[in-house]
Amino acid sequence: MSDAQRFLSVSGPRTLEESAFTSPEPGPGRVVVDIAYTGICGTDVHGYTDGSMLPPAVFGHEWAGTVRSVGEGVSLVAPGDRVVGGVGPACGHCGQCLAGHAKNCDVVFAEANGVDEQAPDHGAFATQVEVSQRRVIPVPDALSDIDAALVEPAAVTFHAVRRASIEPGCLAVVVGAGPIGLLTAQNARAAGAGRIIISEPSEPRRATARELGFEDVVEPDELQGRMDAVTAGVGADIVFECAGVPTLLQSSAELVRRGGTLALLGFPLSESTVSYADWQQRELTVIGSLAYNREDFVGVMRLVEQGSISLAPLHTGTIELSEVKDMLEELDSGQSTHTKVLVAPRGQD
Incomplete structure (x- = not known):
């Protein structure tokens, strides 16, 4: 040829x-x-x-x-x-x-x-x-x-949700509704999350989240109020940080309840400042996630086939x-x- x-x-x-x-x-x-x-x-x-x-x-x-x-x-x-x-x-x-x-x-x-x-x-x-x-x-x-x-970005998020070991009925927060955030939210829902709150500054992206069936979609300055109303101040079971903004890392961690999980998908290109003592005192589980395995591709395509994610x-x-x-x-x-x-x-x- x-x-x-x-x-x-x-x-x-x-x-x-x-x-x-x-x-x-x-x-x-x-x-x-x-x-x-x-x-x-x-x-x-x-x-x-x-x-x-x-x-x-x-x-x-x-x-x-x-x-x-x-x-x-x-x-x-x-x-x-x-x-x-x-x-x-x-x-x-x-x-x-x-x-x-x-x-x-x-x-x-x-x-x-x-x-x-x-x-x-x-x-x-x-x-x-x-x-x-x-x-x-x-x-x-x-x-x-x-x-x-x-499928490739969907596999990235399928991998992260698998690593987070979501419990059925849990309350999840997704910070950022770009492609990774929207796919993470869908995979979390398919994995059994009971309620999902999505925070995103862009109205078109919030509209896409609603089109995908998510009702708790808020602007960032509304997130804390929605969290307090839903959890009575306890915090989320798991927070997926999907924005990759260094300054958001500690504030995302503060959304997690004591004993909950912070899952990191966003990839910041500069150093982040966090409160090590805060994470330790609240016994947070912090999960980093990068890329995927072959089974993540197979699994996420099955979810698309059966209509669990779009x-x-x-x-x-x-x-x-x-x-x-x-x-x-x-x-x-x-x-x-x-x-x-x-x-x-x-x-x-």
Whole structure:
């Protein structure tokens, strides 16, 4: 195959470079995927503005597409199959696996962060990618292409909710109703949370939360009052911090009841100041969550299949490769009304 392909990469602070390549013949154990959609993530925005923080494979890591060709030894997928980009199963031979900690496999963690030995040379702000067969996960027929493009961030939140071990009927608070917050709220509801309060400053995002069936949706300055009314001052059983704003970390922790849980999904890029004594005195359980395992992709797609969570309402716009730079600037401005923007590298139908 020799047809021309294109990809975008970050070449400096707020600088993108478009490169051309020819469609490769996949090597042993590798798969070539024609990209249908790639989601723009907050990580992509930070990588664009910083210019050097992201491994090349991570710039455009939320992707879905169709298998174009497969290399020798590939048995999981075949040409024509729809797939999403994910991670492989636990390797069974790294230090973590040999110590009995397969859920924290070093190879899977490297894949999730785009630094594994088989990582592609570029991400999926591209018409095509070639990846290890470990990285492709088949998409059920019940999921649309839009759904498939949103599976990766959904898996991030599915992973976090699993780690939080939600108890049925608990009171949960979600701080931030961007894509991660909205998906976290849905996964928490599917896991059995009894009441969920969402705090978000953006009216369009609050409207999306209501569209998804959440009734307790408030502006940040209304959150404490709603909490007091609901819990008589006791606090939430669990708070999911999804905004990633360093100054919100301690205030989010103060929403948690004594003995409750603070789950961290937002990823601040600078240090946060917290009251260690407060957390200790109130015996908080603090759970960090980053990325996912392969089973998180499988599990969250099952929830979409059965209608327990809905992904398409988060999709608020589709652009082409030539528009990515302007959209990254818009999203970085903090003034965008978008929830989740998808890039169609091969053009829109």
